Amino acid sequence: xxxxxxxIGLFLLMGAIxxxxxxxxxxLVLGPKKNNPVKNSPYECGIETVGDTWxxxxxxxxxxxxxxxxxDVETIxxxxxxxxxxxxxxxxxxxxxxxILILAGGLVxxxxxxxxxxx
Amino acid sequence: xxxxxxxxxxxxxIREWLAQLLSNLxxxxxxxxxxxxxxxxxxxxxxxxxxxxxxxxxxxxVVARMQDRIGPNRVGPQGLLQTIADAVKLLIKEDxxxxxxxxxxxxLAPILSVIAVISMWAVIPYAATMVGTTLNVGALYLVSVGSxxxxxxxxxxxxxxNKYALLxxxxxxxxxxxxxxxxxxxxxxxxxxxxxxDLNTIVRAQNVWFIVAAPIAALIFFVTSVAEVGRxxxxxxxxxxxxxxxxHIEYTGMKFGxxxxxxxxxxFTVGALTAVLFLGGWRGPGAEQAPILGVGYFMLKAFxxxxxxxxxxxxxxxxxxxxxxxxxxxxLVPLALAVIVFTVLGDKVIGEAGxxxxxxxxxxxxxxxxxxxxxxxxxxxxxxxxxxxxxxxxQAHDGQGALAEAAxxxxxxxxxxxxx
Numbered sequence: 209x210x211x212x213x214x215x216i217g218l219f220l221l222m223g224a225i226x227x228x229x230x231x232x233x234x235x236l237v238l239g240p241k242k243n244n245p246v247k248n249s250p251y252e253c254g255i256e257t258v259g260d261t262w263x264x265x266x267x268x269x270x271x272x273x274x275x276x277x278x279x280d281v282e283t284i285x286x287x288x289x290x291x292x293x294x295x296x297x298x299x300x301x302x303x304x305x306x307x308i309l310i311l312a313g314g315l316v317x318x319x320x321x322x323x324x325x326x327x
Numbered sequence: 328x329x330x331x332x333x334x335x336x337x338x339x340x341i342r343e344w345l346a347q348l349l350s351n352l353x354x355x356x357x358x359x360x361x362x363x364x365x366x367x368x369x370x371x372x373x374x375x376x377x378x379x380x381x382x383x384x385x386x387x388x389v390v391a392r393m394q395d396r397i398g399p400n401r402v403g404p405q406g407l408l409q410t411i412a413d414a415v416k417l418l419i420k421e422d423x424x425x426x427x428x429x430x431x432x433x434x435l436a437p438i439l440s441v442i443a444v445i446s447m448w449a450v451i452p453y454a455a456t457m458v459g460t461t462l463n464v465g466a467l468y469l470v471s472v473g474s475x476x477x478x479x480x481x482x483x484x485x486x487x488x489n490k491y492a493l494l495x496x497x498x499x500x501x502x503x504x505x506x507x508x509x510x511x512x513x514x515x516x517x518x519x520x521x522x523x524x525d526l527n528t529i530v531r532a533q534n535v536w537f538i539v540a541a542p543i544a545a546l547i548f549f550v551t552s553v554a555e556v557g558r559x560x561x562x563x564x565x566x567x568x569x570x571x572x573x574x575h576i577e578y579t580g581m582k583f584g585x586x587x588x589x590x591x592x593x594x595f596t597v598g599a600l601t602a603v604l605f606l607g608g609w610r611g612p613g614a615e616q617a618p619i620l621g622v623g624y625f626m627l628k629a630f631x632x633x634x635x636x637x638x639x640x641x642x643x644x645x646x647x648x649x650x651x652x653x654x655x656x657x658x659l660v661p662l663a664l665a666v667i668v669f670t671v672l673g674d675k676v677i678g679e680a681g682x683x684x685x686x687x688x689x690x691x692x693x694x695x696x697x698x699x700x701x702x703x704x705x706x707x708x709x710x711x712x713x714x715x716x717x718x719x720x721x722q723a724h725d726g727q728g729a730l731a732e733a734a735x736x737x738x739x740x741x742x743x744x745x746x747x
Contacts, residue, residue, distance in 0.1 A: 215364050215460040216468075219449045220442060222368045226376055227441040227585045231434075234581040235422035242421065250425045250489040251576055261427070261488045269500045272652070279508040279660065283515065286667070287467060290518040293674070301675045305668050312664050315656075324656045326649035 271323045275315075282311050335617035338457045342367075368449075371459050375448045376441075379591040380410040386591065386637050393641040420580035428577070429486035436483035437578065437585035443476035444593045451599055452527040454609045454621030465526040466518050469600070470511055473555065476593065477503040480557070483586070484574030495573030498563045501648065503555055505655045510551040512663035516544035516670055517604045520692075530608035534685040538605040540692035543666050543699060545605040547659055552597040553636055554655075556590060560643040563651060598632025599625070606632075662703060669699050 250257050289296070289304055296304075318324055333340045342363060349359040384399065384407055391398025399406035424433060447469055449459040462468050477499060484496025518524055520540055521532035529537075538545045554561040565573030575586045602608055606628045609621030646654070673695040677688055 211360065211364075212460045212462055214361070215368070216446070216449055216462070218361075218364055219368050219372070219459065220446055222365075222372050223442040223445045224438055226372050226445070227438050227588070230418065231437065231581045231585065234418045234420065238419050239580055240419075240421045243423070245426065248423060248426045250427070250487070251571070252490065253571075257490065261490055261493055262485075263493075265497065269497060272501055272505055275656070276504045276508055280511060283508070283511040284467075286515055287518060287524065290515055291522060291524055293519055293522050293671075294678075296675075298675050298679055301671055304671060308664055308668055312661065315660060315664075319657065324652065326652050 268326065275318050275323060278314055279311070282307075335619055336456055337619060338454075339618075367459065371448055372445055375445055375592060376588065378595065379588045380414070381407075382591045382595050382633070383410045383413075383587070386594075386640075389634070389637045390641045393638070414584060417580050417584040422582070423577070423579045425488050425577045427488040429488070432482045432486035433577075434582070436479050436486065437582040437589075439482065440476055440479035440589040441585050441592075443472055443474075443479055444589045444596060446472045446475075447596050447600075450526055451596075451603060452530055452608055453625055454618035455527075455615055456618045457622065458527055461525055461527055464524050466514055466524040466529070469526075470507075470514065474507060476555075476589065477507070479589075480574050483578070487574070487577040489577050491570045491572070492574050492576045494570045495565060495576070498648065499557075499574065502561065502563055502651060503557065505652060506551045506554040506561075506659075509547055509655065509659040509663045510555060512660070512667060513544045513547040513551065514604070515667055516541045519667075519670055519674065526603055526608075530603060530610060533607045533610060535689040536605065536607040536610075540689040541605070541666070541670060541696065542693065543662065543696050544670070545601070547663050547666070548604065549597070549601055549632070549635075551655075551659065552600065553594075553639060554651075556593045556597060556636075558590065558594060558636070559640045560646045561651065562645060563648055594636050595629065595633045597636055598634075599629040601632045602628035665699060665703075666696075669695050 250261070285307075286304070345363060345366070346359060349362060350356065354362070387409075388398040388406070399409035402408045402412050424430060450462050450465045450468055452458040480499045480503065481496045484492040484494075484499060487493075517529055517537050520537055521529040523529060523532070557563075557565065565575065570576075575583055578586065602625060607624075608628070609618075609625040611620065611624035614621035614624055670692065673692055674688075677691050682688055682691065
């Protein structure tokens with residue numbers, strides 16, 4: 209168990225080193241360094257950008273984010289059930305189906321409320 | 328060392344030989360373990376980072392063929408070295424960070440996007456004995472590192488201090504986050520069928536490929552995975568004709584290259600995961616006895632999936648954003664929920680009835696899926712008919728209204744004129 213997660217930890221570390229080395233090689237050693245303010249300005253079709261970039265989000269994105277969180281968390285609950293599928297009886301399976309139907313009820317509610325419409 | 332074992336099962340043979348060598352050198356077994364792990368990681372990580380060099384060439388050639396062009400064919404045999412030439416070009420480009428960018432986040436994003444994809448390869452089984460590591464929560468691990476890629480794209484788009492990039496990041500939220508819900512739900516189906524989250528166990532459980540027992544789930548998984556990669560027809564986050572290049576607009580040189588490496592490797596990973604979860608992974612004639620054959624089968628299936636991804640890319644136009652969200656929330660998510668309900672009930676009833684033969688079980692589940700497909704067709708065609716009827720009624724109403732209006736004007740004109 210510990211061994212396997214050590215492998216994952218080392219893998220993530222290596223996954224950072226592998227792309228990191230060519231990026232550093234390019235930006236520190238091989239690439240030219242002739243910066244000037246015009247070159248470094250944000251790209252916008254040749255004209256200067258107006259105002260702050262980090263503007264307010266449209267509220268619609270948050271709503272989709274919220275609906276997503278509901279589904280994500282509920283699905284995670286279903287994974288342990290799937291692994292223990294051989295131990296559960298038909299009665300418990302029906303309970304899980306009810307659980308999924310409640311989840312579907314949430315989807316129907318969001319749908320009827322118009323949260324899934326792109327405006 | 329036995330030559331036959333070395334050929335048929337090279338990884339285990341080399342591993343045992345190295346372990347022997349290290350213990351002869353007088354290393355502690357734990358230190359030897361860590362060294363062997365690092366060697367294994369080096370092999371997997373470098374193979375999966377060199378693979379995109381080939382994938383990019385392959386994809387450019389296939390897309391060119393679809394568009395009646397030849398594609399890259401100058402550098403090296405058949406243009407195979409074209410990507411290496413491109414990588415060298417990227418290496419000698421100037422590194423530009425736009426004014427006002429969030430430096431740490433900006434520089435971290437390309438690295439994170441590669442980590443997200445490459446770490447999926449730690450748990451994918453290449454053959455019976457060849458797998459980075461066997462996690463008992465492998466399927467969950469795949470989803471969790473996969474969503475790091477979404478985070479990387481959002482980080483890149485947000486930190487660039489560019490409005491196009493920010494728009495790309497916005498769309499990422501809408502698209503990648505939404506499509507993760509049906510992806511997770513469809514991933515649940517093979518887990519239910521195999522009763523395990525460990526990918527190698529899932530492969531071993533596929534006496535009959537899961538695509539037979541769960542064709543709808545396989546389709547949902549494939550479509551949502553393609554959407555997660557963010558390529559045509561789901562390339563809204565970098566739509567060239569709308570927001571120039573989307574989230575990676577400000578990136579130059581190798582950082583830009585890393586986003587591309589991640590994208591192409593992710594596209595291939597979609598093929599590989601579909602192969603592992605639904606097409607029997609490394610299974611094939613003789614794969615148990617000679618794992619090297621399993622690698623061949625696995626790569627063949629993964630490339631078949633990747634080939635379909637390329638065909639989709641070159642054949643389909645970009646989907647509109649409201650259609651994209653409707654497809655996800657109003658079709659794929661309810662469908663995935665229905666698939667889970669049908670599979671869970673069907674599999675349990677089949678189990679209670681005492682049917683254990685894998686072919687009978689898969690066949691019955693296939694029938695369950697057929698019933699579900701019929702239901703979905705009935706619901707969809709009913710909804711479409713209602714919508715057509717409404718539209719026709721609306722048009723007829725509009726038409727009559729316009730006629731009446733014209734008639735009123737026509738009448739009002741001549742009558743009104745003498746009054747003045």
